Amino acid sequence: MLDIDRANEIALDRMMSARPILRTVARAGDVIPGMGERMLLHAGPPITWERASGPMRGAIVGACIFEGWVADAAAAEALVTAGGVTLDPCHHHGAVGPMAGVTSPSMMVYVVENVTHGNKAFSNLNEGYGKVLRYGAYSDEVLARLRWMNDVMAPVLAGALALSDDGLDIRALLAESLHMGDEGHNRNKAGSILYTAKLAPLVVRAAPDAETAAGVLKFLADNALSVLNPVMAACKAMADAGHGVEGSTIMTTMARNGTDLGIRVSGLGDRWFTGPAGQPDGLYFPGFTVADANRDIGDSTITETAGIGAFAMAAAPAIVTFISGTPQDAMNATLEMYEITATEHTAFTIPSLGFRGTPTGVDIRKVVELGITPRINTGIAHKEAGVGQVGAGLTRPPMSV
The missing domain is CATH 3.90.1710.10 (Enterococcus faecalis V583 domain)
Structure with missing residues (x-):
């Protein structure tokens, strides 16, 4: 067993x-x-x-x-x-x-x-x-x-x-x-x-x-x-080290291509579980609005997968000037992620939380049980090719994944 x-x-x-x-x-x-x-x-x-x-x-x-x-x-x-x-x-x-x-x-x-x-x-x-x-x-x-x-x-x-x-x-x-x-x-x-x-x-x-x-x-x-x-490459190397453990329910990949978001789980091989990529909620550069935005895109959520990024927002209260929200929101984001992760990182710590380790290792069992999905910090791309970045914000994967 x-x-x-x-x-x-x-x-x-x-x-x-x-x-x-x-x-x-x-x-x-x-x-x-x-x-x-x-x-x-x-x-x-x-x-x-x-x-x-x-x-x-x-x-x-x-x-x-x-x-x-x-x-x-x-x-x-x-x-x-x-x-x-x-x-x-x-x-x-x-x-x-x-x-x-x-x-x-x-x-x-x-x-x-x-x-x-x-x-x-x-x-x-x-x-x-x-x-x-x-x-x-x-x-x-x-x-x-x-x-x-x-x-x-x-x-x-x-x-x-x-x-x-x-x-x-x-x-x-x-x-x-x-x-x-x-x-x-x-x-x-x-x-x-x-x-x-x-x-x-x-x-x-x-x-x-x-x-x-x-x-x-x-x-x-x-x-x-x-x-x-x-x-990102470092986080990929860390996450891949934990991939392929039979029976493990730890998420080892979370990535978006602008159309779909996909995850992979340590104990489930290289199979992708996908759903629609989210629409980021954030701050836009002058002259742009949510109507210009593409759905979430990028492999940079490998950072959250490894226990940093949105999971470590309590360490970076000033980030809210870029992605929206308040310093308390940044603190709350990290605290919420402890609910769906399996451990605290031994190398990455947060001074404002008494040097508590960052929430690390999303356990898909906890996500399903609590109905809490991982938080994502993200840049926002214009939906049309050739325009470029139009803002930055926050999103989450769909529960359907």
Whole structure:
């Protein structure tokens, strides 16, 4: 007879003992397992072009142009609908990507290794806010930025990490940033500062000249989300360590593709359980309203899966200025998540709660019993391809999942 509680203990011990180290930056097609040269990875559960949302379609178009497969949007749509490109979830390949999450073979990605259990995880590079590929934008400006990131910044970061003392410990960085006002998902200001500070002396040594070093450091320092993508890969490495434990009812994946939200459970293999992605409730940039918003999208809910993000909002009261609400709402969000999780994280703690560990390990039994679904912090994409980010807010998965 299966002992579910014991199975959950094993899964959670593996998740929390995982130590994700950022090792390098490398070409996606060379390091991501099973990634073909005519494959695009995307956020969330499986999706087809026909069911894809505007921002997802826009990111797919942009990636096809970036790769040089096509010259324009019409040709990209024709290529994809004719089967000339395979679409597959990032999660099927040990990877994650924010918002649309589209990753193409030539894109450079972060490589994170869980040194405790040996598994690896991957994520693309963060472009910053506004009109960016991950929100479905694919203008010349967007593609030029991507090419600079790929051709100039990525080799410098790879060189910097090679000069580091055995990589960067992302779990330790996260633990520190939670004590500095971050929650690890929508607020990464402290973490990005720590990340840039750790890399800065290495970037100066790795860059071919001072101008290149200055450009890379300015790009990292100007982007309060610089660390989000390595954090996501770290959370993926931690969550995957707890996946595949027979009998476990712990959620090890939660992801959205702009149309559907899907979860996977440790003891239920790689099967997706899906429902409609939610409509975020939040704050909008000037000139935009909820009428402009797409449904929730992105793999970044791997942060909540690992015990941070919306689950750690009590550590980040200032986040409400970005996603709406009050500091008390942030506190209440964390307290509610203790109701549906199986443990408290041993590495991630919240000062305002007496250094209590963050609520970790959503137990689907508790979700069903209490009728409480996981909270999600999220950016909001415009529903039309090419516009970009229009706000940020909160949502939850549907109980139907």
